[in-house]
Amino acid sequence: MLRIKKLDIFILKSFCMLFMGTFFICLFIFMMQFLWRYVDEMVGKGLEMTVLAQFFFYSALSLVPASLPLAILLAALITFGNFGERFELLAMKAAGISLLKIMRPLIIFICFICLVSFYFQNVIGPQAQTKLWTLLLSMKQKSPEVDIPEGVFYDEIDGYNLYVKHKDRKTGMLYDVLIYNFEKGFENAQIIKADSGRLEMTADKQHLYLHLFSGEQFENLKSQNMNQRNVPYRREAFREKHAIIEFNSDFNMVDTGIMSSQSNSKDMKMLQAGIDSMTIQNDSVGRTYYKEAMSGTYNVTASLSKEDTIKVENARLGDYNVDSLFNVATLMQKQKIISTAVSRAESAGSDWSFKSYSISQTDTSLRRHMTSWHEKLTLSLACLIFFFIGAPLGGIIRKGGLGMPVVVSVLIFIVYYIINNTGYKMARDGKWIVWMGMWTSTAILAPLGAFLTYKSNNDSVVLNADAYINWFKKVIGIRSVRHMFRKEVIIHDPDYARLPGDLRALSADCRAYAEKKALKRVPNYFRLWMNETQDLEMEGINERMEGLIEEMSNTKSIPLLMALNNYPVIAVHAHVRPFHNYWLNLLCGVVFPVGLFFYFRIWAFRIRLNKDMERIIKTNEEVIKIIETDQNK
Structure with a gap:
């Protein structure tokens, strides 16, 4: 027990040190990405350090949940990669400790x-x-x-456009100043040109104080319009002029109540209350709109008098030809009918457009609240899922440091981000059910974590490309070719006196098997799935052939070794049912597209097996001739 306790402490210490470093790295990356979006709002506004410090602090707090999953994934990959690279993981498993027991203290910590x-x-x-x-x-x-700035127009002051040709930064003097004042409109712009000037901020930081020297001022006396060709203006020359421009440069904090209706400023209890209230509001508003529509817009008698309403309600529309009634009306009556219909349609259209906008706004807010509610759970659960992906994957890769683990973790996180962001947008826009869109990433990555944990715990091959290539070859029917080489040391020579008889017996069994199984014939679809017997005869033929090949591989004869390469590598189970379970095979046959795929595959393998039988017989004859020739020498 003491050894296991020390081991738990060692694993926790190794993980926590890396987790702290990766967390701050991930938090820094996310902060840089976040700040890059809003850098224009901070640059050039003279914000105080306290304001910037608050902005960085609150942005860091809000990005902590997004940084934790990536930090856990990267730390788990590096930790178990280091264990595998230093053979510590191998030593733990050799001591009888399974991967799940090694991960147990970290699972508690990740929870x-x-x-x-x-x-x-x-x-x-x-x-x-x-x-x-x-x-x-x-x-x-x-x-x-x-x-x-110098040489360009400056328009950051509302209602003004300033141009300065040269500026003395030591004294603050501006030279060749041109000012356009648009406070009275673009047509009535007031233009001031001065040789020099100075611009200062007032003590209350609410106004700009402008000192101008040696210049002229131009101003229109009347509003310019299309019919007036000559517009009088006033020209004023001055040696010194002072002007005050309204310019509030103070930082004023807006009221926090502006965020009270936003979903990202509420906890789960407030979100659930908002969801319930908006659901009830949508239902009640929808019922009210339905009653208004049935009693107003779609009611024929809504705009009629009481006497006309009684007449219309007692009449049956099917008893009258509406087109003929319209055709016998006078031109004035037709215009009145059409104008009334168009007016009612436009009124109803504008009314329902406003009501639709109101309902859609509430529905959008409702979906945002629901996505925020689910996001608090999915983002927390992502920490555990990423650990079950990173820890076994690190043990499989067995590469520590910041090389391969960083690449793998970034790729996995990109896949998670794409899936999660797609599901979030689909849920937010109402294209998917909210819970389906928000839990899509969890539903995809959780089985991946379980699969990697199972494979790593059982020391199964996961990232071996040869294993997947061999499996793919097996599925599509590509088989390997024999390569027999002369052995340097031979302990037992082949029994050349017995081998020809065994080969002839094998050829006879191959002919009998091919005729008995009718390999050239098209297999019966229904009998194929309902047959429970196993093809033990083919297994016996293959075992005898492989045994004879193994015995003859001890020969010193080069021609015999070359002939042995002609024997085929037989897939003994490819020509029969794909599964060992009877009911699974029956289900495969019932599901017609799947059963049809396996049916044609089995048919192709039966044809190939028939050719293999012929090839074995032909190779046996060649081998017998080589053996008899060598024995006669």
């Missing part, structure tokens, strides 16, 4: 990380998201710093 991730998303995350998006909205509303 704790899942709870931490859920706590961040459900408690800390909503508060951080509220603060973060409040800061972003405040940054967007803050005016930029007044830093007028």
Whole structure:
């Protein structure tokens, strides 16, 4: 027990050190990706360090749940890759400790990380998201710093466009200044041209104080219109002029209540309450709209008087020819009927467009709340799933460090991100059921984690390309070719006196088998799936052939070795039913497309087996001749 306890401590220490490093690396990467999207909102606005520090802090808190799965995947890959590379994993398994027992302390630790991730998303995350998006909205509303460049027009001040040809950065003086004032409209622009000037901020940071020297001012006296060709204007020359421009450069925090209706600022309890209330609201509004439609828009008597309504309700539309009634009407009556119909249709269309927009907005908000509710669970569970993918995969790859594990983890995370993002968008847009879209990534990656854990625990071949190539060759019927070589050391020579008789007996059995099984004939589809007997005769023929080949491979005769390469490699079970279970074979035959595929495959293998029997007989004759020739020498 003491040894296992020390081993658990060693595994936890190895994993936790790597997990801390990978977590901060992943968090930094996600923060850079997030900040890159909003860098324009921060640059050039003179934000204080406290505001930027708050922005970085809240963005880091909100990105912790997204960073944990990738950090766990990368740490698990590196940890178990190091164990495999240093043969520590092999030593643990040699001591009788299975992979699941090795992973047991880490499974408990990852379950704790899942709870931490859920706590961040459900408690800390909503508060951080509220603060973060409040800061972003405040940054967007803050005016930029007044830093007028040289040689270009500066339009960051509302209603003004400034041009400065040269600027002295030491004294703050501006030279060859041109100002366009559009506060009264583009047609009534006020133009000021000055030789020099200075621009300063007032003490309350609410206005810009402009000092201009030696210039002229142009201004229209009337509004310009299309019929007036000559517009009077006023020209004013000045030696010194002062102007005040409204410019609020303070950072004003917006009210946090603006985020109260957003789904990312709520915990699961608030989300569920919002989902219930919006569902009830949609149902009640839908019923109300239905009653209004049936009593108003689609009611023929809605716009008629009481007497006309009684007449229309007592009349049957099928008793009248509506087209003939319209044709006998006068031109004025027809115009009135058509205009009334068009007016009612346009009114109904605009009314239902507004109602549809109202319903769609509520439905969109409802789906966003539902996706946020499911995301808190799926993102927490992703930590555990990524561990069950990374730990066994690291033991299989057996490569530590930041090379192969980083590449594999990034590829797996990209696949997860694509699947998860696709499901999220489909659920958000109403194209999929919400729970189906949000749990798609979990449903795909959880079986992968179980498969890798099972394979690694049983030391099965997973990433061996030869194993998959051989399996693929076996499925499509490609078989290997014999390569017999002369042995350097031969302990027992072949019994050349007995071998010709055994080969002739094998040829006779091959002829009898081919005639008995009628390999050239088309197999019966129904009898194929219902037959329970196994082809033990073919197994016996193959064992006898392989035994004779193994015995003759001890020969020193080169021609005999070359002849042995002509024997085929027989797939003894390919020409019979694909499964050993009777009911599984029967089900395969009932499912017609699957059964038809196996039927044609078995038929092809029966034809090939018949050719193999003929090839064995022909090769036996060649081998007998070689043996008899060598014995007569």
